[in-house]
Ligand SMILES: Nc1ncnc2c1ncn2[C@@H]1O[C@H](COP(=O)(O)OP(=O)(O)O)[C@@H](O)[C@H]1O
């Protein structure tokens with residue numbers, strides 16, 4: 001599985017131009033397709049969900065032209081799709097599946113609508129019931145109440161009143177409303193039960209109005225579309241930035257100092273999720289808004305917990321769940337039952353993953369309560385849910401972490417993590433790589449002490465792996481066996497002490513035998529992979545100095561400073577000799593030199609993470625330098641690099 005390792009974050013500031021709103025994009029595409037005339041759609045979101053919609057429209061015979069960038073031309077069909085028979089695959093795109101179901105059920109053709117397995121677990125019965133009341137012929141191809149669906153031509157009953165449940169997903173009402181002009185009749189929709197996610201209905205009504213259909217409404221209870229309503233292209237439509245996507249960046253500003261500014265949505269937005277900014281303000285964040293921008297800064301003294309009804313911001317509220325990790329007290333998010341029928345059961349997923357990083361979480365049918373506690377690194381599963389991945393990026397302010405399957409963000413925000421990187425600053429790393437006995441450990445430990453940073457002796461992990469394998473009777477060339485040992489290393493570093501399974505092993509891992517073993521197991525790709533995350537979790541505040549062979553190239557490629565520390569083989573052998581004698585070990589200089597040259601060769605020639613000076617690493621040749629001089633040089637370079 002692919003993953004992305006995030007270091008602990010230090011701060012956030014900057015500006016992000018948001019991608020187009022998913023909700024608006026797919027509504028605009030469908031209405032442009034149903035309208036009379038051509039529509040130029042600008043700033044359309046480029047994502048999986050919109051691709052599914054564009055593909056479906058093309059399959060239905062709609063003229064779809066990419067004009068370059070985020071701009072598209074849609075040639076409307078005036079309410080009659082040219083293709084009367086089709087099988088459509090809509091992935092996990094709820095914003096494509098529901099409205100297309102409604103429109104196609106009333107379109108007089110023969111259509112099959114399918115999605116991914118999760119889509120077939122997301123209820124659609126209430127929408128189908130509503131369509132059947134109009135006379136539509138809709139049948140379930142799998143489980144009753146769920147996709148896939150078969151839609152057949154049917155006679156639509158005139159002048160009806162349709163009842164639809166409003167308390168499961170507002171997308172059913174949205175789908176019905178957008179399709180009603182296709183009946184040519186006056187139809188009223190009565191909402192049964194308390195309508196959830198009302199702001200999404202506002203988006204629907206505003207988008208329909210943009211295409212010339214005004215829905216009469218009686219509060220949130222009854223909506224009427226009059227006979228003769230027809231969609232007409234408004235010419236050019238600009239899609240607003242995505243307000244749900246804005247939530248991550250505003251939260252970054254609120255947690256990481258700020259100011260973080262988002263552009264593309266603001267005070268004048270038609271999206272309900274802009275109200276997320278108010279929720280964040282209740283947590284203490286300093287929010288400013290303009291017509292199409294917003295900024296967030298962290299309050300002095302930090303965020304405070306809130307107890308909030310989130311019905312009006314169901315998607316953006318997920319962002320509050322991870323922001324709660326940084327708020328004093330217990331945050332309660334209520335009235336979020338719809339989370340359970342989204343891309344995944346988001347209440348359960350959120351609770352499970354928050355607990356992994358140490359939070360105390362209580363979940364109920366329609367609420368979640370989060371109390372922060374000491375954070376610990378973990379690998380976060382994302383459940384093929386873009387919002388899980390984006391929400392948990394915030395948790396990196398508490399701890400380094402791994403996001404599994406980060407590309408699931410493509411559903412709504414394909415370059416989320418690139419943008420995230422441009423507005424966040426991570427805990428700094430100084431990477432010191434070089435051959436054996438060049439002085440990496442001595443220099444790295446002193447630099448770390450001078451800066452108050454943590455120190456990672458990555459070689460010790462390979463030495464510990466070699467020792468643990470030897471003790472377990474596993475040969476050093478048994479890749480799978482040694483990798484399993486590496487993955488399960490029970491090691492605790494406390495100051496200078498290193499304990500393996502509770503036993504002090506500081507000296508045991510420094511013997512020449514284990515040195516040779518370390519360099520052998522280090523050549524095995526599966527072993528390096530198993531030790532990757534274990535090293536990256538050292539990337540915490542206030543900073544880290546790591547020494548080894550691949551600190552700058554593989555483990556911490558974004559290190560603020562990369563140093564390649566070396567000395568002649570003779571000087572290094574002599575240093576090692578003195579070191580061993582001082583420790584009371586016996587040693588022989590020619591043997592040491594030969595050993596060291598052999599190890600240099602093995603480390604440099606291996607296929608994975610070979611020992612070499614990377615293009616972006618500074619060379620520090622120490623044959624003629626004292627340790628103090630080498631330390632001073634690294635500190636000077638660091639202050640230069642970080643200023
Ligand atoms: N610039 C230097 N001049 C002289 N001796 C050094 C220098 N750097 C390190 N040493 C000594 O060399 C030995 C090996 O250094 P160490 O830090 O363990 O190297 P590495 O981590 O690269 O294997 C230690 O005894 C250390 O005190």
Ligand SMILES: Nc1ccn([C@@H]2O[C@H](COP(=O)(O)OP(=O)(O)O)[C@@H](O)[C@H]2O)c(=O)n1
Nearest residue numbers: 436437458459460462518519522548549550
């Ligand atoms: N980042 C690292 C660190 C060590 N190693 C391997 O682990 C062995 C022991 O590392 P070390 O840093 O303790 O070795 P010395 O430089 O102290 O001799 C090296 O010979 C390398 O083969 C590695 O491959 N990658």
